[in-house]
Amino acid sequence: AQTVTQSQPEMSVQEAETVTLSCTYDTSESDYYLFWYKQPPSRQMILVIRQEAYKQQNATENRFSVNFQKAAKSFSLKISDSQLGDAAMYFCAYRGAGNMLTFGGGTRLMVKP
Amino acid sequence: EAQVTQNPRYLITVTGKKLTVTCSQNMNHEYMSWYRQDPGLGLRQIYYSMNVEVTDKGDVPEGYKVSRKEKRNFPLILESPSPNQTSLYFCASRPGLAGLNEQFFGPGTRLTVL
Numbered sequence: 001a002q003t004v005t006q007s008q009p010e011m012s013v014q015e016a017e018t019v020t021l022s023c024t025y026d027t028s029e030s031d032y033y034l035f036w037y038k039q040p041p042s043r044q045m046i047l048v049i050r051q052e053a054y055k056q057q058n059a060t061e062n063r064f065s066v067n068f069q070k071a072a073k074s075f076s077l078k079i080s081d082s083q084l085g086d087a088a089m090y091f092c093a094y095r096g097a098g099n100m101l102t103f104g105g106g107t108r109l110m111v112k113p
Numbered sequence: 114e115a116q117v118t119q120n121p122r123y124l125i126t127v128t129g130k131k132l133t134v135t136c137s138q139n140m141n142h143e144y145m146s147w148y149r150q151d152p153g154l155g156l157r158q159i160y161y162s163m164n165v166e167v168t169d170k171g172d173v174p175e176g177y178k179v180s181r182k183e184k185r186n187f188p189l190i191l192e193s194p195s196p197n198q199t200s201l202y203f204c205a206s207r208p209g210l211a212g213l214n215e216q217f218f219g220p221g222t223r224l225t226v227l
Contacts, residue, residue, distance in 0.1 A: 009153070033213050045156075045203065045218035052213055091155055099144070099163075099210050100171060103155035 006104035021077045023092030032096040034075045039089040087111045117219035125225045134189045136204030145187040150201040194226040
């Protein structure tokens with residue numbers, strides 16, 4: 001079974017600075033999909049960014065980008081120009097051929113004004 | 114508005130009292146699933162359904178039942194709840210099985226079993 005590990009339970013960043021959240025996963029599959037979800041205090045799960053494993057180019061969505069290292073099985077999220085509204089739990093998730101979405105344990109991001 | 118709805122949003126119950134959490138989506142999605150969220154463990158899949166009358170177990174199915182009689186509804190049933198089922202529950206749906214399809218989540222149901 002696939003596992004997803006987020007080694008940083010908590011992170012903090014100064015407003016307007018850049019922060020990187022780590023995610024590693026374990027899989028024997030060659031074709032799969034990776035996601036980052038944001039969960040603000042409202043508890044709503046919001047898709048931030050997604051990446052297809054066969055695409056070498058790193059995905060980017062405005063201030064959010066990923067560093068996808070397939071050989072290292074690493075999928076980190078970089079948030080640039082951090083804003084107070086970025087404060088939330090962030091979950092990394094993996095979907096392979098089995099279609100099940102497997103989540104990491106989450107990283108709580110705090111943004112300091 | 115395209116959405117996944119869950120009811121109730123909050124529920125406090127006692128051990129052994131059967132309960133149902135409803136889930137409905139208005140996007141005509143084939144795939145629906147249930148997750149539970151616990152601190153440090155992220156979200157874990159309980160059950161999923163690829164279409165009407167097709168359901169299968171996820172990672173943590175013990176103590177739960179589901180049914181998919183209509184495409185839009187996917188209720189989660191706890192026949193005899195126990196305190197270890199105290200958790201935050203999410204229903205989700207997505208259109209078909211294409212891997213990059215976005216999964217849409219409901220607002221969550223906070224369940225406490227005393």
